[in-house]
Amino acid sequence: MIELAPRELASDWLAGVESTPALVFDPAICQHQWAVLSDALPGVRLYYAVKSNPYHDLLQTMADLHAHFDVASAAEIRMLEQVGVSSSRMIHTHPIKTETEIERAVAAGVTTFVVDNVDELWKLIPYRHQIRVMLRLAFIAPDAPIDLSKKFGAPPQDALSILDVANDSGVRVDGLCFHVGSQAGSASTHATALEWCLDLCEQIKAEGLPEITRIDLGGGFPAHYLNEPVDLMAFCAPIRSVLARVPESIEVMAEPGRVISAPSMALVCRVIGRAKRGDAWWFYLDDGVYGAQSGRLFDGMQYRMTVYTSATDRASCVFAGPTCDSVDELGRFPEFPVLNMNDIVVLHEMGAYTLASATHFNGIAPPQVVTRALPDLTRDVGTHA
Numbered sequence: 001m002i003e004l005a006p007r008e009l010a011s012d013w014l015a016g017v018e019s020t021p022a023l024v025f026d027p028a029i030c031q032h033q034w035a036v037l038s039d040a041l042p043g044v045r046l047y048y049a050v051k052s053n054p055y056h057d058l059l060q061t062m063a064d065l066h067a068h069f070d071v072a073s074a075a076e077i078r079m080l081e082q083v084g085v086s087s088s089r090m091i092h093t094h095p096i097k098t099e100t101e102i103e104r105a106v107a108a109g110v111t112t113f114v115v116d117n118v119d120e121l122w123k124l125i126p127y128r129h130q131i132r133v134m135l136r137l138a139f140i141a142p143d144a145p146i147d148l149s150k151k152f153g154a155p156p157q158d159a160l161s162i163l164d165v166a167n168d169s170g171v172r173v174d175g176l177c178f179h180v181g182s183q184a185g186s187a188s189t190h191a192t193a194l195e196w197c198l199d200l201c202e203q204i205k206a207e208g209l210p211e212i213t214r215i216d217l218g219g220g221f222p223a224h225y226l227n228e229p230v231d232l233m234a235f236c237a238p239i240r241s242v243l244a245r246v247p248e249s250i251e252v253m254a255e256p257g258r259v260i261s262a263p264s265m266a267l268v269c270r271v272i273g274r275a276k277r278g279d280a281w282w283f284y285l286d287d288g289v290y291g292a293q294s295g296r297l298f299d300g301m302q303y304r305m306t307v308y309t310s311a312t313d314r315a316s317c318v319f320a321g322p323t324c325d326s327v328d329e330l331g332r333f334p335e336f337p338v339l340n341m342n343d344i345v346v347l348h349e350m351g352a353y354t355l356a357s358a359t360h361f362n363g364i365a366p367p368q369v370v371t372r373a374l375p376d377l378t379r380d381v382g383t384h385a
């Protein structure tokens with residue numbers, strides 16, 4: 001969805017921004033998201049997934065909330081140490097890691113790791129007296145556009161045999177985890193996977209294998225984007241109904257990323273070039289798919305935009321990013337105002353998997369990040385393009 005607003009109202013977005021492109025980070029929004037998700041998942045320990053956005057001020061905000069953290073590498077552990085987070089508040093959830101990564105994470109004091117196959121289990125044997133492990137199982141939400149169970153996760157029916165091998169290896173596997181896919185459309189797969197894991201816990205007990213004491217629901221909690229605003233309390237209702245079945249001996253955890261980071265940042269871009277090519281106007285922004293908008297390619301994402309312009313003429317148009325690559329295209333619109341140079345385009349919910357994967361392709365730097373309150377949008381929105 002694209003909203004149009006008068007060009008002069010863009011000044012609120014540009015306050016404190018030295019140059020565009022810029023991501024504006026509002027700590028109050030991730031505090032709010034954390035509080036709402038915590039209420040929606042009572043008794044569930046939340047680990048913020050650093051991979052979704054490792055911006056220093058965001059990590060500091062989460063650290064100040066005494067959050068726990070999900071990390072995927074020694075570099076993420078270091079970033080957390082820099083904001084004063086103790087390794088006792090971190091879990092390492094990457095199912096496939098190098099021996100060096102494991103060595104560094106153990107040396108930093110991380111004690112929880114994840115495996116989804118026996119070869120990964122072997123790598124952990126040298127540390128078996130220091131660590132605990134969770135077995136990742138593949139459950140796929142059909143309504144999640146980003147599948148994270150193709151690449152990772154043991155088939156659930158293989159769980160018992162892997163746990164059997166783990167038991168013989170001396171590595172303590174006391175947890176089950178999954179990730180149903182990012183930006184899930186509902187929590188029904190979280191709920192059915194949790195139920196499946198609870199049934200598996202019974203079978204594990206019956207087999208005389210070490211008891212499961214932790215079940216990790218992963219991420220997948222959605223952000224708004226082009227959809228209706230997300231009511232997290234309603235979204236999590238199916239999970240809450242299964243939580244009632246979880247025995248006290250099992251701790252339930254989750255690893256939210258996108259739902260916390262996405263709404264906390266907006267991307268402020270500028271029209272840096274324009275050209276009429278055939279019947280269409282091309283507008284070149286100073287950020288594109290090699291910058292903060294890689295989600296368009298990687299995740300099939302589309303972002304809510306507010307365009308600040310005084311343009312009135314309309315034509316067919318194409319938005320493109322600033323690099324020399326023709327894949328760096330951002331959207332085509334059959335009827336759109338013919339923008340002027342330096343018009344401002346703001347993209348919303350741009351905190352997740354944006355800065356984290358931005359490149360320096362063509363020598364063009366990723367957006368700078370500015371920490372301050374996001375302007376109130378309700379005032380700006382005029383017409384819809």
Ligand SMILES: Cc1ncc(COP(=O)(O)O)c(C=O)c1O
Nearest residue numbers: 049093182219220255256257258
């Ligand atoms: C292991 C793991 N945990 C948590 C997350 C965060 O997921 P989301 O951003 O969908 O909440 C991811 C995302 O890739 C992941 O791979």
